[in-house]
Structure formats: C-alpha cells, structure tokens
Amino acid sequence: MVSVNQEEVSGPIGFVGLGQMGLQMVQNLAADGALGIGAHDRADAPFASLARHPAWGRNLQRAAALTDLAGASHVVTMLPDSRATNLVIEGDGNAPGLAEILAPGAVILDMGSSDPAETLRLAETLSARGIALIDAPVSGTVTRAKAGTLTIMAGCDEERLERLRPILGRMGSELIATGTAGAAHAMKALNNYVYAAGLLAASEALCIARRLDLDPEIFTRVLNGSSGRNVATETKLAQAILPESYDGGFALALQAKDLRTAAALQKLAGFEAAQLSSCAALWARAAAALGPGADNTEIHRFIDQTNPAPTGQEDDLVTGTYP
Numbered sequence: 001m002v003s004v005n006q007e008e009v010s011g012p013i014g015f016v017g018l019g020q021m022g023l024q025m026v027q028n029l030a031a032d033g034a035l036g037i038g039a040h041d042r043a044d045a046p047f048a049s050l051a052r053h054p055a056w057g058r059n060l061q062r063a064a065a066l067t068d069l070a071g072a073s074h075v076v077t078m079l080p081d082s083r084a085t086n087l088v089i090e091g092d093g094n095a096p097g098l099a100e101i102l103a104p105g106a107v108i109l110d111m112g113s114s115d116p117a118e119t120l121r122l123a124e125t126l127s128a129r130g131i132a133l134i135d136a137p138v139s140g141t142v143t144r145a146k147a148g149t150l151t152i153m154a155g156c157d158e159e160r161l162e163r164l165r166p167i168l169g170r171m172g173s174e175l176i177a178t179g180t181a182g183a184a185h186a187m188k189a190l191n192n193y194v195y196a197a198g199l200l201a202a203s204e205a206l207c208i209a210r211r212l213d214l215d216p217e218i219f220t221r222v223l224n225g226s227s228g229r230n231v232a233t234e235t236k237l238a239q240a241i242l243p244e245s246y247d248g249g250f251a252l253a254l255q256a257k258d259l260r261t262a263a264a265l266q267k268l269a270g271f272e273a274a275q276l277s278s279c280a281a282l283w284a285r286a287a288a289a290l291g292p293g294a295d296n297t298e299i300h301r302f303i304d305q306t307n308p309a310p311t312g313q314e315d316d317l318v319t320g321t322y323p
Contacts, residue, residue, distance in 0.1 A: 015039045016039075016077045027053055035166075040068070077111065085114050108134070110137075115185070134181065135181060138153075139191060149174075154176065196296075203232075220238050252287055255283055255296040259284070289306075
C-alpha cells in the first residue's frame with residue numbers, strides 16, 4: 001500500500017455546493033484545521049451556519065466566486081446533478097468554470113450523483129488541460145454526513161485513493177476504490193436503483209397489508225425479522241411511513257433523477273432491465289405528481305392514493321393500476 005502523500009492534499013482546498021449534505025461535509029473537512037478551505041455557494045444561507053464553526057475565519061473561509069479557488073490543489077463539488085456540475089466545471093460563456101480557473105495538476109472530486117457518461121466526457125476534457133477528475137459520490141443520509149460516516153466510492157485505483165484519504169477520510173468512514181473514472185457514479189446510480197426498488201416494494205406491500213386489515217406495525221416487525229428486510233424496511237417504515245410524517249430526508253425528485261441515470265446505463269451496457277425501466281417510470285410519475293418538495297418516502301402516499309380502494313366487488317386478489 002502506498003503511504004499517504006500529505007503534500008498533495010495540503011491545500012488550499014475548494015468546496016463547491018453547500019446543500020444539506022455539502023454543508024455537513026465541509027464542516028468535517030475543516031474540523032481539525034489541517035486544511036485551508038475555500039467554500040463556495042451561490043446562496044448566502046449556508047454561510048450563516050459556517051460562521052458558527054470554530055474554523056471559520058481561520059482555515060475555513062468563503063470563496064465569493066469560483067475564481068477565488070484558482071490556487072486550489074483540490075476542489076470538491078457536491079452538486080445535485082450533471083447539469084449543475086458541468087456548469088461549475090465548464091462555465092457558461094459569461095463566467096469561466098474550474099476547467100479554466102484551476103492550474104494544471106489540480107484535482108476535481110465530483111462527489112455529487114452525476115451521469116457517468118458526462119463524467120467520462122468531463123474527465124477527457126479536463127485531462128487535456130492537465131486537470132484530473134475523480135468521481136467520488138457518497139451514500140448515506142444527512143445524519144451520516146454530519147457524523148463523517150458516509151460511504152464514499154471513488155473512481156480511481158487503491159493507490160490514488162490512499163493519496164486522497166486526507167480529504168475523503170474526513171467525510172466518510174468507508175472508502176471504496178471502484179477503478180476507473182465514471183465507475184463510481186455508475187455504481188452509485190445502480191445502488192440507488194436497488195434502494196428505490198426496495199422502498200417501492202416495501203411501500204406496496206404495506207398498502208396491501210393495510211387493505212387486508214393487517215397490523216402495519218406487526219407487519220413491519222415481520223419484514224425486519226425475515227427475508228424481506230432491507231434498508232427501507234429498517235429505516236423508513238416505522239420512522240417515516242407508518243406515522244405518515246414522510247420525513248426520510250431525501251428528495252423524491254432526486255431519487256427519480258438517480259433512477260433516470262441508472263436507467264440510462266442500460267443502453268451503455270447493452271442490457272435491457274425491465275424492472276429498472278418500470279421502477280424509473282413509476283418514480284418519475286410520482287415526482288411529477290408530488291412536486292419538488294416531496295420526500296422520497298412519499299412514494300408510499302403516491303401509490304396508496306393512485307390505487308383505488310376495494311369496493312367489495314373484486315376477486316380475492318385486489319389489483320390496481322398506476323395512472
């Protein structure tokens with residue numbers, strides 16, 4: 001194993017994207033004072049929180065513009081999709097992006113959930129400028145981001161991952177090298193599909209159970225003590241779906257976006273996955289119906305409301321259709 005080369009990541013470091021996840025991540029990155037960090041976001045609100053951080057004004061400062069990151073050795077982007085990431089990296093004609101701002105030898109770590117095809121394209125574009133792009137998406141909730149216990153997938157080999165550990169290890173407790181550029185974003189999208197399919201299955205099963213007058217709390221115990229157990233049954237049913245608080249902490253629109261990304265991989269792989277296509281289409285309909293503010297656990301509310309209640313005239317198996 002290659003030892004960590006601290007000089008490569010001694011800073012300064014840039015961090016772009018201070019949403020719910022990014023805000024927690026940058027605070028962990030700045031916690032021990034070893035790295036000088038310039039944080040950038042178009043919104044002012046995140047900086048009210050950062051101003052209360054012990055590192056604020058010392059090794060953690062605001063980068064008012066992307067150009068303030070010109071001297072950064074590494075820049076983390078934590079943005080919602082490829083459109084936003086591409087804009088930050090490539091610019092928009094009115095303002096330069098990181099591709100023009102950063103010096104050769106710099107490294108960009110895309111920690112958002114981007115389209116793997118776009119990641120590959122950007123990696124080639126940046127490589128021609130002497131800048132490395134490594135996809136490093138995360139898995140975990142805001143709570144895990146705050147605790148610094150995210151799982152981070154990195155599109156690089158083990159040796160490079162070790163060199164990046166002084167950065168990534170401050171934000172995640174499990175770091176997984178996935179090989180080449182784009183591989184991490186592809187694996188993250190497929191992971192999110194498996195999770196979304198589990199949440200959908202659990203929600204549908206709960207709807208059926210309730211219409212059969214089965215106790216939903218007992219049914220949840222059965223799932224979590226049996227082979228139907230998954231992350232959704234363990235962390236979403238009793239916590240957010242049974243009480244109908246629908247506060248799981250991840251936007252339904254982002255879940256639908258991740259499924260679009262996963263579904264697009266079928267073409268790249270030359271593999272037709274009927275269940276993936278069906279799952280992505282259903283989540284897309286839910287996102288359109290419930291709007292941008294909906295939590296992903298509201299997939300349960302969507303399927304419950306869009307399936308007609310039994311009238312007493314049905315056969316033994318009650319069936320329903322989605323609009």
